[in-house]
Every structure is written in C-alpha cells, then in structure tokens.
Amino acid sequence: MSxxxxxPESVLADWLKDxxxxxxxxLKGISAGVQNSNFFVTTTLGRYVLTLFEGIPRAELxxxxxxxxxxxxxxxxxPGPIANRHNEYLGTLQERPAALVVRLSGSSExxxxxxxxxxxxxxxxxxxxxxxxYGRRQENPRGAAWRAATAQVVRPFLxxxxxxxxxxxxxxxxxxxxxxxxxxxxHADLFRxxxxxxxxxxxxxxxxxxxDFYFAGYDALLFDVAVTVNDWCSTPDGGLDGARAxxxxxxxxxxxxxxxxxxxxWPAMLRAAALRFWMSRATDFHLPRAGEMVLVKDPNEYRxxxxxxIAGVPPLPR
Ligand SMILES: Nc1ncnc2c1ncn2[C@@H]1O[C@H](COP(=O)(O)OP(=O)(O)O)[C@@H](O)[C@H]1O
Ligand SMILES: N[C@@H](CCOP(=O)(O)O)C(=O)O
Numbered sequence: 001m002s003x004x005x006x007x008p009e010s011v012l013a014d015w016l017k018d019x020x021x022x023x024x025x026x027l028k029g030i031s032a033g034v035q036n037s038n039f040f041v042t043t044t045l046g047r048y049v050l051t052l053f054e055g056i057p058r059a060e061l062x063x064x065x066x067x068x069x070x071x072x073x074x075x076x077x078x079p080g081p082i083a084n085r086h087n088e089y090l091g092t093l094q095e096r097p098a099a100l101v102v103r104l105s106g107s108s109e110x111x112x113x114x115x116x117x118x119x120x121x122x123x124x125x126x127x128x129x130x131x132x133x134y135g136r137r138q139e140n141p142r143g144a145a146w147r148a149a150t151a152q153v154v155r156p157f158l159x160x161x162x163x164x165x166x167x168x169x170x171x172x173x174x175x176x177x178x179x180x181x182x183x184x185x186x187h188a189d190l191f192r193x194x195x196x197x198x199x200x201x202x203x204x205x206x207x208x209x210x211x212d213f214y215f216a217g218y219d220a221l222l223f224d225v226a227v228t229v230n231d232w233c234s235t236p237d238g239g240l241d242g243a244r245a246x247x248x249x250x251x252x253x254x255x256x257x258x259x260x261x262x263x264x265x266w267p268a269m270l271r272a273a274a275l276r277f278w279m280s281r282a283t284d285f286h287l288p289r290a291g292e293m294v295l296v297k298d299p300n301e302y303r304x305x306x307x308x309x310i311a312g313v314p315p316l317p318r
Contacts, residue, residue, distance in 0.1 A: 004054045004289065005037045005094050012041070012050070015093050018084045019100065021045045032193060035214060037096070040103060047103040048082065049211075052096040054289075056141075056214060061097055063138040064213045065089040067131070067185055068101065074130035076123070077209050079104050106196030106208030114247040115205055117232055120195060121248035123207055124187070124228055125255030128221045131185030140188055140217035142276050144173065150279040157286040162303060169275055169306065176268045178220050180261045186224035189215040191231040222262045225252060226273035230305055238304040242314055253317045266316045270309040278302035 006029070013024040022045030030038040030049075037052040053061060066089070071078040079101035081089040091098050109116055140146075151166050158166065187194075189212055198208030233245040252258075258266075281299035288296060 048100045058097045070134045104209030106198040108193045117244045117248040118251040121251030125252040134185045140219035154282040181220040190228045222269045226269040238308045258316045263316045274306035
C-alpha cells in the first residue's frame with residue numbers, strides 16, 4: 001500500500017463514532033503496497049488496518065470484503081472486516097470507499113526457506129477449497145481480457161525486443177483453454193509481502209495472516225498457484241528454485257491434487273502470471289499515479305521471469 005489520500009486524525013476520530021471499536025489512539029500511514037491508501041489504526045479497544053480504496057469501483061468491493069469474512073469463518077488466517085453500526089463493511093471516508101479490517105500479527109519474510117514455501121502451498125490449497133463454497137462471483141480483475149487490453153496501453157513505451165516478446169506471448173496465451181481448468185475464488189496476489197509470519201509455541205514458523213485480497217476474483221486456481229510460485233520460488237535472476245517450488249507444489253498437491261489438465265497447462269499459467277505482473281508494473285512505471293507516498297515496483301523483474309518461464313519449467317507433481 002501507499003498513501004494516495006491523507007486522513008487527518010480528527011476526521012478519522014469522528015468517522016470511528018460509527019463503529020463499536022472504541023476511540024482513536026493512533027493513526028499511521030503505511031508505505032508498503034501499490035494499490036490503495038492504507039493506515040494502521042489503534043483504538044482503545046484494538047488494532048486495525050484502514051483502507052481507502054483508490055480506483056476499485058465501489059460496487060466491486062463487497063466481493064472482496066465478504067470473501068475475507070468467508071475465509072476467516074473457514075479458519076484461514078485472513079483479516080475479518082469490521083462492520084459499522086449500520087452492519088455494513090463498507091463506509092466512506094475522504095470521499096473514498098473505506099473499510100476497517102482486523103490487524104493480524106507477524107511480519108513478511110522476503111527470504112523464504114522450504115518450511116515457508118510448504119506452509120504457503122498448503123494454505124493456498126486450503127484457501128481454494130474454502131473458496132469453492134463462496135457464493136459471490138466476480139471475474140479476476142487482472143484476468144486474460146485485462147492482460148490483453150493493458151498490453152496495448154503499455155506496448156508503445158517498450159523497446160522493440162520487448163514489444164516482440166509481448167506480441168508473441170499474447171498470441172501464445174490466446175491458444176490456451178483456461179476454461180478446462182478447475183476454477184473458483186483466487187487471491188491472485190499472494191506475494192511474500194502479503195503473508196505475515198509468526199512463530200508458534202514450539203518456535204516453528206506459522207502463517208499469522210494472509211492480506212490484500214483486493215485483486216481477488218474468479219479464475220483458474222492454477223493461475224493463483226503460478227502467481228505464488230513465481231514470487232516465492234524465484235532466484236534473484238528470475239529462474240525457478242526447484243527445491244522451493246517442489247516444497248510449495250507438493251504441499252498444495254497433498255491438499256488439492258492437480259488434475260491432468262492442470263499438469264498440461266502449468267508452463268502456460270506460469271507465463272500468464274508473469275505477464276500479468278509485467279503489465280501492471282509497466283503501467284505503474286510508465287503512467288504513474290500521483291500520491292503522497294507511492295511505491296513503484298520494477299517491471300523488468302517480471303519481464304525476465306516471463307523470458308525464463310518460456311525457456312522451460314519443471315513439471316507439476318502428479
Ligand atoms: N490486516 C493486516 N494486518 C496486519 N498488517 C497489515 C494488514 N493489512 C495490511 N497490513 C500491512 O500493510 C502493508 C500493505 O498492505 P497491502 O494490502 O499489501 O496494500 P495494498 O492495498 O496497497 O495492496 C502490508 O505489507 C502489511 O504490512
Ligand atoms: N504484488 C504486486 C502488486 C500489488 O502490490 P501490493 O503490495 O499492493 O500487494 C507486485 O509485486 O507487482
């Protein structure tokens with residue numbers, strides 16, 4: 001998150017009167033993240049995260065908030081949204097749609113080992129299984145149609161070799177039958193910075209929280225696995241670390257076995273997932289948004305991951 005819209009303490013203190021969570025003690029902007037304005041909020045009764053949504057249409061927000069509530073109810077470490085006195089998760093603050101969620105414990109691990117990858121794989125499978133009973137449906141906002149449309153916006157900013165890479169990848173992706181893959185609610189942005197780690201009573205790592213569901217949607221479950229593997233299991237040059245990928249994928253497969261169609265589609269899904277983040281980062285880089293604290297991530301990291309996934313990847317477990 002970044003802070004695009006500042007919130008004065010007096011304004012928040014007044015807004016919180018609509019909630020049953022006590023009085024404002026502290027408000028702090030969060031610099032991590034790229035999509036929304038986020039703040040840590042401490043009140044006399046607890047610790048929360050406030051999000052002001054910057055550009056997601058209001059009508060699409062209940063899908064995310066109810067999905068978080070659904071997954072939390074299924075025992076996953078997902079922050080539950082807080083309802084206001086009108087029993088609604090979504091409010092309005094500084095003329096933006098706004099929501100409060102529980103602040104979970106832990107911090108992100110940017111150098112994950114095998115135990116981290118194993119736990120993330122098992123948790124992602126649990127999320128996909130619990131998501132099967134989620135009643136709402138909203139398409140992945142960064143799905144195939146978005147990728148194709150965004151490619152045309154970004155293309156003029158790219159050098160000739162990258163334009164050629166992009167054109168070839170779009171043509172390849174158009175040949176993939178995504179409808180043949182198991183689908184459901186996916187997180188779609190399960191990067192290392194969206195998982196908070198804690199330790200349990202024995203000192204073992206455990207997932208304290210999975211956050212940032214604001215790219216979630218209905219799509220192939222395998223696309224979500226690919227997004228996750230590309231981030232958690234890449235080496236600094238973008239290659240796949242075989243041991244970390246195997247730890248994550250074996251743990252996932254033990255909870256939700258991969259189908260034959262998924263085994264066949266795996267290389268294409270890794271490429272689709274790489275393309276998605278190359279395109280979003282290139283958009284943020286070439287067409288930046290104004291804001292008080294704005295983080296722009298390197299698009300070339302995902303261009304390189306795409307090139308390396310095209311060169312070849314190890315198969316899925318079966
Ligand atoms: N529920 C939460 N509990 C604890 N920390 C959180 C929570 N939600 C967000 N954060 C913190 O805020 C940071 C940015 O949040 P994120 O959801 O990734 O932003 P964005 O909405 O811009 O994508 C995270 O890296 C984490 O440190
Ligand atoms: N994970 C994405 C962008 C979304 O950023 P977030 O910090 O809001 O999760 C990327 O790395 O490009």
